[in-house]
Amino acid sequence: MTSGSILVTGGLGFIGSHTVLVLLENGYSVGIVDNLHNASEVALVRLKELAGAAADKVTFVKGDLCDPDAIEQLFINNNFSAVIHFAGLKAVGESVAKPLFYYHNNISGTVNLLAAMDRHGVRNLVFSSSATVYGQPKTVPATEDFPTGAANPYGRTKLFIEEICKDVHTANQEWRIILLRYFNPVGAHPSGRMGEDPKGIPNNLMPFVQQVAVGRREQLTVYGNDYPTKDGTGVRDYIHVVDLAEGHLAALRKLEATPGLGCIPINLGTGRGTSVLEMVAAFEKAAGKKIPYKLAARRPGDSAEVFASTTLADKELGWKARLTVEDMCRDQWKWASENPNGYGDQGAQD
Secondary structure: OOOOEEEEEOOOOHHHHHHHHHHHHOOOOEEEEEOOOOOOHHHHHHHHHHHHHHHHHEEEEEOOOOOHHHHHHHHHHOOEEEEEEOOOOOOHHHHHHOHHHHHHHHHHHHHHHHHHHHHOOOOEEEEEEEHHHHOOOOOOOEOOOOOOOOOOHHHHHHHHHHHHHHHHHHHOOOOEEEEEEEOEEEOOOOOOOOOOOOOOOOOOHHHHHHHHHOOOOOOEEEEOOOOOOOOOOOEEOEEEHHHHHHHHHHHHHHHHHOOOOOEEEEEEOOOOOEEHHHHHHHHHHHHOOOOOEEEEOOOOOOOOEEOEOOHHHHHHHOOOOOOOHHHHHHHHHHHHHHOOOHHHHHOOOO
């Protein structure tokens, strides 16, 4: 990794891999550290293929943030100017069943990372947070000054890490930190070469939809059709992963250009709500086939409607989501239809 490169933790995951590609396309050198718990090295092969001439500017180290010695070695061996921190477990249901696993991995891993950054004077951080920190907001759109409070251990890890980041900045004003609160990332790279490939049972709507579309699952389960929304199903703010990756580039440039930035939360979403059934209909149109589904009771803790206020992202980062629900479904279907078993089609390790 060359001098002044960007360290991307979890850089072979869904959002991480797309962000690494955007960084390479914009002239950055990138070091990736990933433990491959929910990622595949095939993503690295595809990423390099898409990066073309910039492929030699990315380096991968298999490593775990819960191993402080490995992280220390990473900083000894490289000269990073900033870190984009994606690495973390993200399944809500699993976090309820295994809270200690989540707290250890997400929080201890982040503390190890921040400590190594501090020791080596790397105090520029973009953190992958989540709209789950808003819990069940009483009104929409959700703005960054809303009260926070998460409904499950996964969400609480994001919230606690945000608080840790604030404390780190309070203790040393040299730190510049942007906490990016994502809404619902979907879609795939338009080439069809990179996309979401969750191991085990998916945690989100669209990977389920895509697995039904390619025949890996018989039908989709829609949880709740009695919400006070346009069609009774939950409404969420879906954002194309390519837009999200561009948001990280904008955040990184903001860090680089703004001494004394502080530690600030910024939403990344479209500012528009789309219902579950609207997303299913859009995917059916993109795929040219019906997605069979059954209705089930609401899941505890789910909100009727959550979408982002994007005013701050526009003002602070000069960033707006460009891609539509139709773009998301088109790109996700291209990925799913050409890679029905995800990266496993290329002999990826399960």
